[in-house]
Amino acid sequence: MLPRVIMHNMVSVDGRTVGFDADIGLYYELASCWEVDAHLTGADTLLLADDGATDADDADPPSAEPDVADGRPLLVVTDSRGRLRNLRALRAMPFWRGLVVLCSRSTPQPAxxxxxxxxxxxxxxxxxxxxxxxxxxxxxxxxxVKTVLLDSGGTLNGAMLRAGLVHEVSVLVCPCLVGGATTGSIFRSADAVTPPIPLRLVQVEQVRSDTVWLRYEVAG
Ligand SMILES: NC(=O)c1ccc[n+]([C@@H]2O[C@H](COP(=O)([O-])OP(=O)(O)OC[C@H]3O[C@@H](n4cnc5c(N)ncnc54)[C@H](OP(=O)(O)O)[C@@H]3O)[C@@H](O)[C@H]2O)c1
Structure with missing residues (x-):
């Protein structure tokens, strides 16, 4: 059986993932309700939060293999184009027990x-x-890995949704409107999918005075 994937996002009322001050503390506080084995994110999410790291930052001594007895999740990142440079900083963060980079047969050899x-x-x-x-x-x-928190923007979310790999959609709706013609949403796709992916509501909760947490199972 494939791992269960929970897609978790914080959005404006108009469904945008960027362009507002997201309450990251609340986002991860709620995410801790799932005991996940891995956090899956996209290279662009990390590149847009880049700390200016360079190739030299990756030349540290090798780290140990991820320790399965360590209860923290793995950090898993898609990077088939070998664009990430901030791996040392990521590996040093205390949130994860290890780092796994997802590559493909087209990933450049130097990467x-x-x-x-x-x-x-x-x-x-x-x-x-x-x-x-x-x-x-x-x-x-x-x-x-049995359970994955998909902690990414709309592009990787979109690829995962289109591939039928998402089981649960969790959305924290923040009290603001962002607008914009190109602003990111939680599901980016060249065209609308037909038929739309059906969802079944499993939880509605007011978590701050004006913030609502919606949880859905992907139906079927
Ligand atoms: N509000 C929220 O909850 C939230 C959460 C996370 C992030 N964000 C924001 O979202 C923004 C980044 O989102 P984004 O949509 O630009 O990027 P993203 O979600 O990080 O997605 C980009 C990744 O998707 C991979 N990808 C794209 N198409 C694919 C496919 N068909 N199959 C497999 N992998 C595929 C790319 O792989 P390659 O690298 O291999 O090409 C890339 O690594 C940032 O501004 C970030 O702050 C918001």
């Missing part, structure tokens, strides 16, 4: 060598973009 030299685990799946289903299977088989 793979950089990851190997830094002792960072990789999963190679797919020929172009990461084959997300195959990557989830390897996360299950190699690391015992």
């Amino acid at each position: 793979l060598e950089r990851l190997s030299a830094a002792g960072i685990d990789t999963i190679v799946a797919g020929d172009g973009p990461v084959d997300l289903r195959a990557a989830l299977e390897q996360l299950r088989d190699r690391y015992g």
